[in-house]
Amino acid sequence: MRIKKSRWLACVGGVALLFVGLVASDVSAGSKQLVRKGNVLFEENCVACHQKGGVGQAGVAPSLTNKEFLSIASDKFLFETIRDGRTDTPMPAFGEMLESDEDITAIVAYLRTFSQGKDLSSKVENARAAMGDPRLGKRWFQQVCEGCHGVRGQGGYDSEGSGTAIGKAGFLNKASDGFIRYIIKNGRSNTAMRGFSGPTGLANLSDQEIDDIISYLRILQ
Ligand code: HEC
Ligand code: HEC
Incomplete structure (x- = not known):
């Protein structure tokens, strides 16, 4: 018997689709398991x-489910921040406390389930470096940021408005200029960190003034 070429092709196509389907369902079963493990580890190590649900509490620890944060934070940023912690802040280094890198990967997978919208992490990472004047940046920082982030950006953990330690190496070594610029411009919704760009911003900083502030932060660590 001769099978018509078209039927034969349909048959091969069907088998291929079945195979792709099986592999895909395997992958999604695997990633579901990873997310479940990450959820458990998060409950054990992070919710305190x-x-x-990682919503954060001002003055205690930042939100990890904030949409602006998750859209610009790469998996690498999340992984390494969890692994290394932030020296001289309450954020511990979990590389020493968890059993393996796989545990950290599982937590990152769990945090990713809160991501909404576009992944802007590589766009932000590759944005141009800041070209600002740190002396001017210091002035803007004192006027606009210091009240929440501390005199030298050391972070404050004493009030509802308290910001994180943006002048310390734990943050600065991992955050690119584009990452910092994006946060200053857009803020983080549902937190005390508001956007500082445009007429609706808490203060209407120009692009140059924002670069001045980034250049100032870079000399703090
Ligand atoms: C009213 C208080 C307040 C002011 C003013 C403020 N911030 Fe913040 N900022 C915060 C808080 C709170 C967070 C953490 C938000 C969260 O939960 O994610 C934050 C987060 C940030 C982050 C992210 C840091 C990280 O750990 O990932 C950056 C960068 C930042 N602020 C820069 C600035 C700069 C620059 C200024 C001044 C132009 C400024 N902030 C002014 C409260 C403030
Ligand atoms: C003892 C309190 C504490 C525990 C426990 C803790 N964190 Fe943190 N975490 C913090 C604080 C405080 C910061 C902000 C530090 C700073 O000022 O830069 C932070 C920052 C972070 C950041 C950076 C967020 C940003 O806005 O840039 C990530 C990611 C993070 N923590 C993940 C975790 C994960 C995942 C766990 C559990 C495995 C965890 N943390 C456990 C206190 C804690």
């Missing part, structure tokens, strides 16, 4: 500070 970052709160249930």
Whole structure:
């Protein structure tokens, strides 16, 4: 018997689709398992500070489910921040406390389930370096940022408005200029960190003034 070429092709196509389907369902079963493990590890290690569901609490620990944060934070940024912690802040280094890198990967997978919208991490990472004047940046920082982030950006953990330690190496060594610029411009919704660009911003900083502030932060660490 001769099978018509078209039927034969349909048959091969069907088998290929079935195979792709099986592999895909395997991958999604695997990633579901990873997310479940990450959820458990998060409950065990992180909720005391970052709160249930990672929503954060001003003055204690930042939100990890904030949409602006997750859209610009790469997996690498999340992984390494969890691994290394932030020296001289309450954020511990979990590389020494968890069993393996796989545990950290699982937590990152869990945090990713809160991501909404576009992944802007590589765009932000590759944005141009800041070209600002740190002396002017210091002035803007004192006027606009210091009240929440501390005199030298050391972070404050004493009030509802308290910001994180943006003048310390734990943050600065991992955050690119584009990452910092994006946060200053857009803020982080549902937190005390508001955007500082445009007429609706808390203060209407120009692009140059924002670069001045980034250049100032770079000399603090
Ligand atoms: C009213 C208080 C307040 C002011 C004023 C403020 N911030 Fe913040 N900022 C915060 C808080 C709170 C967070 C953490 C938000 C969260 O939960 O994610 C934050 C987060 C940030 C982050 C992210 C840091 C990280 O750990 O990932 C950067 C960068 C930042 N602020 C820069 C600035 C700069 C620059 C200024 C001045 C132009 C400024 N902030 C003014 C409260 C403030
Ligand atoms: C003892 C309190 C505490 C615990 C426990 C803790 N964190 Fe943190 N975490 C913090 C604080 C405080 C910061 C902000 C530090 C700073 O000022 O830069 C932070 C920052 C972070 C950041 C950077 C967020 C940003 O806005 O840039 C990530 C990511 C993070 N923590 C993940 C975790 C994960 C995941 C766990 C559990 C494995 C965890 N943390 C456990 C207190 C804690």
